[in-house]
Amino acid sequence: MDLELIFQICTWIAMAGWLALLAAPLARDNLVQGARIAALILCAAYFAQYFTITEPVDGGSFSTLAGVTLLFSKAGNVMLGWTHYLAFDLFIGAWEIEDAGKQGIKHWLLVPILALTFMLGPIGLLVYFIVRTLKMRSAKGEVA
Numbered sequence: 001m002d003l004e005l006i007f008q009i010c011t012w013i014a015m016a017g018w019l020a021l022l023a024a025p026l027a028r029d030n031l032v033q034g035a036r037i038a039a040l041i042l043c044a045a046y047f048a049q050y051f052t053i054t055e056p057v058d059g060g061s062f063s064t065l066a067g068v069t070l071l072f073s074k075a076g077n078v079m080l081g082w083t084h085y086l087a088f089d090l091f092i093g094a095w096e097i098e099d100a101g102k103q104g105i106k107h108w109l110l111v112p113i114l115a116l117t118f119m120l121g122p123i124g125l126l127v128y129f130i131v132r133t134l135k136m137r138s139a140k141g142e143v144a
Contacts, residue, residue: 042087
């Protein structure tokens with residue numbers, strides 16, 4: 001299969017999951033579950049890609065920056081990395097939505113956090129934990 005087609009399919013699967021999360025107030029449990037299913041499909045795609053499109057690279061490794069740079073010099077390896085990002089960021093976004101419902105965090109506040117999680121995964125997760133901590137402290141009367 002063509003790498004560009006794999007890229008498009010994986011990206012659209014992820015987009016479907018993110019749209020489900022944005023619409024979560026309409027049917028939170030079902031839409032979070034849909035996003036998780038999309039993430040699991042991406043995990044399965046990652047598994048298949050690992051055995052079919054990755055390319056060995058002389059000197060490539062995960063032990064040095066130069067080695068990682070070499071690994072990502074091949075399109076199949078970049079595709080594998082992209083699918084990794086799509087799957088994990090979507091899974092984290094689904095967890096944020098689910099947890100926010102339990103914590104009583106308003107969905108409108110989550111929309112920019114979801115955008116951050118989608119575009120800059122660790123920053124989105126960090127901002128979510130800051131908001132979550134402030135909400136929990138506020139509920140306990142620790143924050144004005």
